Amino acid sequence: MLLLFDIDGTLLMRAASEHAQAMHETTGELWGVDTRGVKVPTGGRTDPEIIRALLRGAGVEDSRIDERIGEMVPALVAHYERLKPDDLSGFLAPGAVEALDELSADGERHLSLVTGNVQQIGRRKLELAGIGHHFAEGQGGFACDSGHRPDLPPIARERAAAWNGGEPWPRESTVVIGDTTRDIACARADGAMVVCVPTGPQSADELAGADTVIESLHELPDALRRLG
Structure with a gap:
């Protein structure tokens, strides 16, 4: 996945x-x-x-x-x-560290990014928060690839060919994890699944179009197991 x-x-x-x-x-x-x-x-x-x-x-x-x-x-x-600040570790979402640690240890899961940040800024934020090591260089989709968010999941899947024998990662085993209806829309445009967490500007009710809405990232590993 x-x-x-x-x-x-x-x-x-x-x-x-x-x-x-x-x-x-x-x-x-x-x-x-x-x-x-x-x-x-x-x-x-x-x-x-x-x-x-x-x-x-x-x-x-x-x-x-x-x-x-x-x-x-x-x-x-x-x-x-x-x-930039010296440290962003105090801004980590609840459960982020625990979820990333667990998912990174699972050889069946590959962690990547789809973000509205340009790559250099997005990766710098993760580094300053102490979680950058979970996300391999050369992977992901960023605003410097396209300013149109629905373009980004296909770009990330193409780059994930390095984990899939040279073929783009299949959309049916791809999950976007986000906090807005724009995350839902970009996942749906690519035929990917989507898990949302209401820790951003939108409520759980507003995110009901996701496959799963979780209260915090503490619940993410279990939610992903339910998705397959």
């Missing part, structure tokens, strides 16, 4: 303030606008989507956004590296 974890709201809780500040620094550097007063819902969105929404909210036209959007990732990463 291939397990595709979201980061913010799923593995980490309220650990994105420096990431948000890095976005505002990026919009100021590349487009010369102050987006700090623009309110944008971020749950389940990718970094490029959030940046574009911030800029639109500040009155920047798409044509002008497109002129420099290709410079976004290196600028965003540089600002996050400057602003």
